Amino acid sequence: MAQREIRFGVIGCGLMGREFASAAARWCHLVNLDFVPRIVAACDLNGEAVGWFTANVPGLRLATVDYHELLADKTIEAIYCAVPHNLHKQIYIDTIKAGKHLLGEKPFGIDLPANRAILEAVKQNPGVLVRCSSQFPFFPGAYQIVQWIREQRFGQIIEVEAGFWHSSDLDPNKSINWKRQISTNGEYGCMGDLGMHVVHIPLRFGWKPASLKAFLSKIVKERPDKEGRRVPCETWDNAVLACEVATLDQQFPMFLSFKRIAPGHANTWFIRIQGTRLSAEFTTRNPKQLLSLPYTPGGAQEWRVVDIPYRSAYETITGGIFEFGFSDAILQMWAAFCDEITHGPGMKQFFSCVTPEETAASHELFTGALESQRINQVVQLA
Numbered sequence: 001m002a003q004r005e006i007r008f009g010v011i012g013c014g015l016m017g018r019e020f021a022s023a024a025a026r027w028c029h030l031v032n033l034d035f036v037p038r039i040v041a042a043c044d045l046n047g048e049a050v051g052w053f054t055a056n057v058p059g060l061r062l063a064t065v066d067y068h069e070l071l072a073d074k075t076i077e078a079i080y081c082a083v084p085h086n087l088h089k090q091i092y093i094d095t096i097k098a099g100k101h102l103l104g105e106k107p108f109g110i111d112l113p114a115n116r117a118i119l120e121a122v123k124q125n126p127g128v129l130v131r132c133s134s135q136f137p138f139f140p141g142a143y144q145i146v147q148w149i150r151e152q153r154f155g156q157i158i159e160v161e162a163g164f165w166h167s168s169d170l171d172p173n174k175s176i177n178w179k180r181q182i183s184t185n186g187e188y189g190c191m192g193d194l195g196m197h198v199v200h201i202p203l204r205f206g207w208k209p210a211s212l213k214a215f216l217s218k219i220v221k222e223r224p225d226k227e228g229r230r231v232p233c234e235t236w237d238n239a240v241l242a243c244e245v246a247t248l249d250q251q252f253p254m255f256l257s258f259k260r261i262a263p264g265h266a267n268t269w270f271i272r273i274q275g276t277r278l279s280a281e282f283t284t285r286n287p288k289q290l291l292s293l294p295y296t297p298g299g300a301q302e303w304r305v306v307d308i309p310y311r312s313a314y315e316t317i318t319g320g321i322f323e324f325g326f327s328d329a330i331l332q333m334w335a336a337f338c339d340e341i342t343h344g345p346g347m348k349q350f351f352s353c354v355t356p357e358e359t360a361a362s363h364e365l366f367t368g369a370l371e372s373q374r375i376n377q378v379v380q381l382a
């Protein structure tokens, strides 16, 4: 099949920039696609980070410390940008104004005003595809749940719980980095860092909280810096939001949690939905397992546990008996972005990356959570 080549530049060659490069390198994993990304340029202030790209990305023809060089390059069609949150606003706006498609990282602006400025640039440049990264819904178990929501299989929603939990910050001797400082990560703390992953599916289906009560905690208040001095750890470690969702025809509680300190958890993303006709649960802790409980009135209430086959949004060479993992989800997400660049609304499967409007809704939620914490009350959201 003839493949349309989409030339990408990567801005920010750290943890996530490298994940992207690795996903591009194994594009042959995907089958029957008429598009292929090529990373042709990389930008980072850190020479070592760019050096990894120079060493590992064949076909890289531009390596620089200045992202404007990527934006000025007419042969580059799209940008993946993974930089600290304080830089999102400027770099995303510059990218959009340069006419490049953008897959940006969450939270899509360090705060609500930054997000609004990015959304304004999106509005002014309708020809550019702008999406935010969120890979977990592409795990086969999560994707199945998304399909069930779409098919309205749950009946009346009783309750939704979703979360993203980490635990490495339980160690008080873990060094401080930009993700624990307000100037670079933002006042949202763990919500800006983890929140978009949690709200992607709920927001996609219109489960936008009408009100919330936030419980935010700062657990480890100081951490060592590079010199070993203990410095303030400024950001919220954990956030639990008790929300009420009101849609046109439904009203239900939704509990969202974003935790940097959940003992024993390493990148645990989960969603649990209880409904009158179907309940279902998926967690990346048991990435092969999908739990579901279909119910008919008067019938038995029996949880089914299935080892879900490797059945992804985009077909792969992997056999159905094998396991799906984090890097597979990144590959699928990137396929969704490239699919949408190539086919627009006629993309090969229905689930797209996070839209700018969904990032705006997430910012309203996190800003509301800060307010709820400040006044220690339930906050109504617009």
Ligand SMILES: NC(=O)c1ccc[n+]([C@@H]2O[C@H](COP(=O)([O-])OP(=O)(O)OC[C@H]3O[C@@H](n4cnc5c(N)ncnc54)[C@H](O)[C@@H]3O)[C@@H](O)[C@H]2O)c1
Pocket: 011, 012, 013, 014, 015, 016, 017, 043, 044, 045, 046, 049, 065, 067, 081, 082, 083, 084, 085, 087, 105, 106, 107, 133, 134, 135, 192, 193
């Ligand atoms: N999707 C996910 O699962 C996931 C996971 C982790 C982080 N993230 C997001 O990805 C983004 C980056 O996080 P990370 O963990 O990769 O951080 P990182 O610190 O590993 O990498 C960020 C890189 O940006 C570079 N940088 C800083 N200023 C720059 C500039 N002006 N121009 C070019 N490069 C610059 C830094 O040198 C660094 O190499 C954040 O928005 C974060 O929230 C997403």
